[in-house]
Amino acid sequence: MSKTLRYKMMDHRLTGILAGLLLLAILAGCSAKRHIIKSPLKEAKSTYLLEQLAENELQFDWFSAKFSIDYIYDKKLTEFRGQIRIQKDSIIWLSFSPALGIEMARLK
Structure with a gap:
């Protein structure tokens, strides 16, 4: 061939x-459209809602997160990156790094 x-x-x-x-x-x-059947919301008592909130509350001893902030002032962009750490009922650490990952400030 x-x-x-x-x-x-x-x-x-x-x-x-x-x-x-x-x-x-x-x-x-x-395909044919599927119609959503809407049922009326049931009214819940405040005690039930508070119990549900308590059950779904975030339980932690330590919390850690990274964040990024874009700050614009006088048409100039400044970027910050940082980290927050929280020990429950004790202390909060904030660490800021504006450029190249070099730490600028640490708050306790």
Whole structure:
């Protein structure tokens, strides 16, 4: 078989696959709309809501997070990165690094 014949066969096969994928996408995208059934909200007592809040409260001894701040003043952009660490009922650390990861300030 010559190279041109092989390329034509591959071209036809590729065209068929692409046409099939396009048809599949069209059929999947044109499905009927599903209607959402909305039921009225049930009123809950305040004691129930407070109990649910207490059950889902974030429980921790230590908390640590990184943050990024973009500060614009007089059309100048300054970027800060930092880290916050909290020991429950004790201390809060804030660490700021404005550039190159070099620590600028630490608050305790």
